[in-house]
Amino acid sequence: MSHEVRPKIKALPKVLLHDHLDGGVRPATVLELAKEVGYDELPVDDVQGLADWFRDSADSGSLVRYLETFAQTVGVMQTRDALFRVASECAQDLAEDGVVYAEVRYAPEQHLEQGLTLEQVIEAVNAGFRDGEARAASAGRPIRVRALLTAMRHAAKSRDIAELAVRYRDQEVAGFDIAGAEAGYPPTRHLDAFEYLRRENAHFTIHAGEAFGLPSIWEAIQWCGAERLGHGVRIVDDIDLSGDAPTLGRLAAFVRDRRIPLEMCPSSNVQTGAAESVAAHPITMLKELRFRVTLNTDNRLMSDTSMSWEMQQLVDEAGWNLDDLRWVTVNAMKSAFLPFEQRLTLIEDVIKPGYDAAARNLGS
Numbered sequence: 001m002s003h004e005v006r007p008k009i010k011a012l013p014k015v016l017l018h019d020h021l022d023g024g025v026r027p028a029t030v031l032e033l034a035k036e037v038g039y040d041e042l043p044v045d046d047v048q049g050l051a052d053w054f055r056d057s058a059d060s061g062s063l064v065r066y067l068e069t070f071a072q073t074v075g076v077m078q079t080r081d082a083l084f085r086v087a088s089e090c091a092q093d094l095a096e097d098g099v100v101y102a103e104v105r106y107a108p109e110q111h112l113e114q115g116l117t118l119e120q121v122i123e124a125v126n127a128g129f130r131d132g133e134a135r136a137a138s139a140g141r142p143i144r145v146r147a148l149l150t151a152m153r154h155a156a157k158s159r160d161i162a163e164l165a166v167r168y169r170d171q172e173v174a175g176f177d178i179a180g181a182e183a184g185y186p187p188t189r190h191l192d193a194f195e196y197l198r199r200e201n202a203h204f205t206i207h208a209g210e211a212f213g214l215p216s217i218w219e220a221i222q223w224c225g226a227e228r229l230g231h232g233v234r235i236v237d238d239i240d241l242s243g244d245a246p247t248l249g250r251l252a253a254f255v256r257d258r259r260i261p262l263e264m265c266p267s268s269n270v271q272t273g274a275a276e277s278v279a280a281h282p283i284t285m286l287k288e289l290r291f292r293v294t295l296n297t298d299n300r301l302m303s304d305t306s307m308s309w310e311m312q313q314l315v316d317e318a319g320w321n322l323d324d325l326r327w328v329t330v331n332a333m334k335s336a337f338l339p340f341e342q343r344l345t346l347i348e349d350v351i352k353p354g355y356d357a358a359a360r361n362l363g364s
Ligand SMILES: O=c1[nH]cnc2c1ncn2[C@H]1C[C@H](O)[C@@H](CO)O1
Pocket: 020, 021, 022, 023, 063, 067, 070, 074, 105, 106, 107, 110, 150, 179, 180, 181, 207, 210, 268, 298, 299
């Protein structure tokens, strides 16, 4: 990434719950894969130019235009080898940035153009994650990566994808999600998939409250039973800031009372117009109100970001300190779709010691 990240922030242990595989491909890899597979639709043919093109095109103020850029990454992720490579590099890049646990999502249905089956897609990505984990461990940066299977909300494959999420749950697929354009495609369109997952005791999150407001969040939680909210930033529309102290409406109060995790992605929201700036992003107010806030990248390529960069911007522009970073990290680990004992172990053995060491460092 092109941003200068301070080594002390990079060294902190991080937990990432909302990151898209097809939104985090290395620009150089997009170029190389395009050559290898004969994909000739890339708009630019040098690495820096392509990185800039993704960032600038995604910087559109609209989710729909932001999403158009994914055609270029999905276009080169249509073979087993390409999926394996992208997944392996993803795990390695996250580990290099200090991420110790990540849930990375993608939509298997988008990778069938050259004849792969849904199962082959999932198995290629899983194998890539395992390869990336092994390489990261040998480089001294251990990471655990789990997959979330996404169904596209405008399509009609959600039930099939939900069944695959259940079928592969003991093979490092931790859950399910829906993504894509939000307006016009409410979560209840996929109620059948969510009801199936609940009967199966399976985990799922829903992109809601990003480009569309409270009705989307309400449906995701109260009709569909989402365990977490992808973004959820528009929950602020149910918080009255006109008086001396913020007053929560019933939906906002429910989200906070139930400790429903918000997978917040500040840089992405600035690009799609869901927030004015990182400084003014609702994440800081929601942290102060003690919502179960987590910090995420969404799409590292399109937003030219990383977990370290998201953290650094909050420190530099929104007054966050080390305790705040520790708090969102523990929040995220508590909210992961990983079994309870494994979450506790990561909190006690990795996250807390990492932040204690950083605090001692700051003191010295
Ligand atoms: O922030 C997002 N909101 C809704 N959909 C998104 C977002 N970021 C990526 N996607 C879509 C585009 C990808 O192709 C798909 C699967 O990762 O998910």
